[in-house]
Amino acid sequence: MHVLTLTTNADAPFMNEQMRALERRGVSFSTLSVSGEGDGGNSRSPIDYLRYFPEVIAEAGNDYDLVHAHYGLIAPMALAQLRKPVVLSLWGSDLYGPVGPVSRACAPLCDELVVMSEEMQSTLGRPCEVIPDGVDLEKFQPKPQAEARRAVGWDEDDYQILFPYLPERDVKNYPRARRIVNAVNGRLERPVRLQAVHGVDHDTVPDYMNAADALLLTSRSEGSPNSVKEALACNTPVVSVDVGDVSERLAGVSPSLVSDDDSDLIDELVSILESDIEPNGREAAREVSVERTADQMIDVYERVSGTRVSESSPDDVARAPEPLD
Missing domain, CATH: 3.40.50.2000 (Glycogen Phosphorylase B;)
Structure with missing residues (x-):
């Protein structure tokens, strides 16, 4: 085909x-x-x-x-x-x-x-x-956080919250994410950093996912945000507003939270940063x-x-699609 x-x-x-x-x-x-x-x-x-x-x-x-x-x-x-x-x-x-x-x-x-x-x-x-x-489960896998932080250049002694979008994109609502992290920062002794990551090579995104203590999603609208699925595949906790299919993706995932209330989002981020619970997101990622x-x-x-697809043999090499000239 x-x-x-x-x-x-x-x-x-x-x-x-x-x-x-x-x-x-x-x-x-x-x-x-x-x-x-x-x-x-x-x-x-x-x-x-x-x-x-x-x-x-x-x-x-x-x-x-x-x-x-x-x-x-x-x-x-x-x-x-x-x-x-x-x-x-x-x-x-x-x-x-x-x-x-x-x-x-x-x-x-x-x-x-x-x-x-x-x-x-x-x-x-x-x-x-x-x-x-x-989500590509071979590319997005859990790895030691210290190793990932060295790869991306983040301080290993601070808490790191990932915001995987350009802050200027209005639909992603960076100001709300910043308010939430500022509130969390005021409740913990160690510094809490909000890391806005965008425009990086996609092959490096697993390092950012593994370097983060949690992913924070505050978008006004979404379809099925890839960042959430990639975080799950890396066993990175997710705290998100109720948008797109996030509630479905995070069903049964711990620790995680879906809420439209800032107080809930703040409390959950504090809980995640203070806890030693082993995340189970990767199992949920297998569904997608x-x-x-x-x-x-x-x-x-x-x-x-109306055409059947004839599968390639195992010896075939999968190549990235080439744009037409």
């Missing part, structure tokens, strides 16, 4: 990890991304997207079994070609943010719609395939391993295309 991938961000780690897992099962990909600069489709000009229409139409005429559009803003381009069935994956910000009307208008026109959480399906008000982005979610996506591809 050969799939044309359309995306606003050909470097998105979660998308590429999913594609590599699918390649191991016999799917091949060509990736066509929107030209210009942008993060999640929010910064490019209308001209960039207008130029993308004919590029997609021309490329879709080649030998593909289906078109998989990642992110709602490029759904119109995927639907403009009339030759191949269309799978649309919504990432979360394209449903809850300013792109939401485009995503909602295009959703019923696609052959299959994939969302990250039950909450997103409920928001759309229509049947969807709920397939969260999977990249291998398991790839199996679910294979079912979608086969249903849409």
Whole structure:
């Protein structure tokens, strides 16, 4: 099976990890991304997207079994070609943010719609395939905290709270995270540091996860935040507001907390930092391993295309998808 991938961000780690897992099962990909600069489709000009229409139409005429559009803003381009069935994956910000009307208008026109959480399906008000982005359990594994802190350059004597986003991204609500950590800092003798980590090579993210005493999520909206699943895979405790599928991901995980009350979030962070409880998050992460979610996506591809995927042999080498020139 050969799939044309359309995306606003050909470097998105979660998308590429999913594609590599699918390649191991016999799917091949060509990736066509929107030209210009942008993060999640929010910064490019209308001209960039207008130029993308004919590029997609021309490329879709080649030998593909289906078109998989990642992110709602490029759904119109995927639907403009009339030759191949269309799978649309919504990432979360394209449903809850300013792109939401485009995503909602295009959703019923696609052959299959994939969302990250039950909450997103409920928001759309229509049947969807709920397939969260999977986590690579081989890449994200527990490791000694002291070793991880040396790798990332964090003080080993301080408490370290990870905020895995750019502070300027309003939807991630960094000011709330800062208020919470400031309150925690006032209740403990050792310093508590809020570490905003963004723009680092994805291969280094496991070190940051393992270096942290806890991950703090204060987003105003999410689909299925990858940082939570990556933290679970590293047995890093998570304290989060009730957003996206976090409640589902953290069900039965200890120590962890989901609450919209700042006092609860502060109390739980203090408890985590003072406790010696062995986290059990990795077991929960197995439910959303990249291998398991790839199996679910294979079912979608086969249903849409009417074609069975012939799995690669064990000797085949999985390669990262190459963007088209």
